[in-house]
Amino acid sequence: MTLADVAALAGVSKATASRAMNQPQLVAPATRRRVEEAAATLGFSVNRAARALAKGSTGLVSIVVPTLENTFFTPIIQGAQRAAEAGDLHATVAVLPGETEAERERLMRLADQVDGFVLASPRSSGTFLRSLAERKPLVTVDRQIEGLPSVIADTPKALSGLVSGLVAAGHTRIAYVGGPEGSWMDGRRFRAIEAAAGDSCDVVVLGPVPPVFRSGVALARELAATRATAVIVYASAIALGLLFALEREGVAVPGDLTVASADDLAVGLLEGLGVTALHVDADRVGETAMSTLLAMLSTGSAPAPLHQRVAVPLHWPHAEPAP
């Protein structure tokens, strides 16, 4: 099951066998075929440790997320995983809120165990991330930092469109339920909404709240007090909780109140419930980020869009009437 076995069976040297698999253009077609056959009949698969040792790279990439509880990150992981496998790398998931010194320390140590990072870290400091990036290639997700490659879901842009639509429809007072606390993207969302609202429409901010059902439930009262006719929440779980509480209060959606969610991840989660939703294809965000990282690893240089910002499209299904 080692390369030497394959080489022996094929009647060539280890060197040739190795090249046959990694740099096929360097070996004669006939030889290559023999090696491939030998590998197949022996069921050979490379010893990654040996390869890693010889090449000086680990064949491991790390996907760092602050939590697994927010459903925003799981599809990112899934997409990144898929891309990593396609690139024949193993991906490890590290869960790191990224706020304490100990965690930063762990991340730094992790840095010399892997070839690179796909990193969703809404809260850690830009300077820290930059110093991490000096040690290993890194692509940030949903976070733009000057000088670092990033992949973000262009929610702000879609929100602009959403708010413009609301204003055009006559809304003059909308609420934004923000969070999570201290999140970089949260600030971007708010600014986009405010900019689009302009002078003709007030924006009331509620929260920040955590991205869970209960948050939505708890917000209904507070929301009513704002007298807003439309509300934008930043996560679909909140929208669900809000819907529940509104139902209880007898508020019709979207009749009495327009509810919009900035991130509907499990596609169709909110479908049929009268909620306006921006479908973020987080799966693709993760995939894109990982592909970018793989490209960086193989070319050794920064990705093509020189300032490395890749946006992903948003789908904005229009609100449907409540059943």
Add this chain to the structure above:
Amino acid sequence: MTLADVAALAGVSKATASRAMNQPQLVAPATRRRVEEAAATLGFSVNRAARALAKGSTGLVSIVVPTLENTFFTPIIQGAQRAAEAGDLHATVAVLPGETEAERERLMRLADQVDGFVLASPRSSGTFLRSLAERKPLVTVDRQIEGLPSVIADTPKALSGLVSGLVAAGHTRIAYVGGPEGSWMDGRRFRAIEAAAGDSCDVVVLGPVPPVFRSGVALARELAATRATAVIVYASAIALGLLFALEREGVAVPGDLTVASADDLAVGLLEGLGVTALHVDADRVGETAMSTLLAMLSTGSAPAPLHQRVAVPLHWPHAEPAP
């Protein structure tokens, strides 16, 4: 930064340096201290690839889950991750529904890239898992298979208690919303409920449905038709959807209908909503499973409880009155 550097600084050979760190009892205390100091000042950390190559084990364990969309698995991953790190191993997450031949094939290939598995696979066949276990140590999660170590949440037992309570309270017709389709645990849950219900109480089965909010919403009508006075759903997301729809229909919970969820994962997710919930500490399930695996790896034998079944406690908060 290599062991040779450390050894040189400490004035010993690589061999001694290595032993000083891995088998301290074999080296003189004074020497060991010198090595440790050298390692510290040089900021040495082992090259895992080199170690893996030399020792013949990868230092990698794989956590296999069928999906990341069901929030049941994320805390399992989290717990397992933590335990793996504590054991100085890297954990990779593999998402594999485990139903197609191609996936089984991938898992088999993965087997010779890692040292072992923590495997949540509600649907794949026992024979397949057994053959996988022949290649690498493996601990199953929430699934018992004859001869294989496993860690399961003892939901069935808690369900027995729940149903007994319902029967004692006078319920004569309860509904069980089952799923996911083809899940091993699903069968166990149903049997436990049915056994506890006995002759004096009917059990109506609905589903199977996927573990999402929409499932609950869609079930309300069907549920009303069964005329059950209590319903047990297998996932909290379903309970939330159900609550929403019931609110809409004007059904009071728990006044008109008792709603119970077999798996409330994010602790307190259902709190204050009048739902009876069994709090599964999935985090601990994952942690226990990984610890068991680590023990297997270091001792080379099956874990202590000879037939390797470890149960985790369930917390059963009593239902609270609806607000």
Add this chain to the structure above:
DNA sequence: TCCGGTTCCACAACCGGTTTCATATGCCCT
């Protein structure tokens, strides 16, 4: 003083790939 037995350490041989460098072969062109 000499001997058997520990204790502690160095030497060197691995682990299984990758890669450099050298050699051999065959081809084209003058």
Add this chain to the structure above:
DNA sequence: AGGGCATATGAAACCGGTTGTGGAACCGGA
């Protein structure tokens, strides 16, 4: 025919740890 060059392959040196083997130093007992 012969020099130059591209192409195909093999021998061997790595990569950075771990571990088996053997020798030196030191111990106590006779």
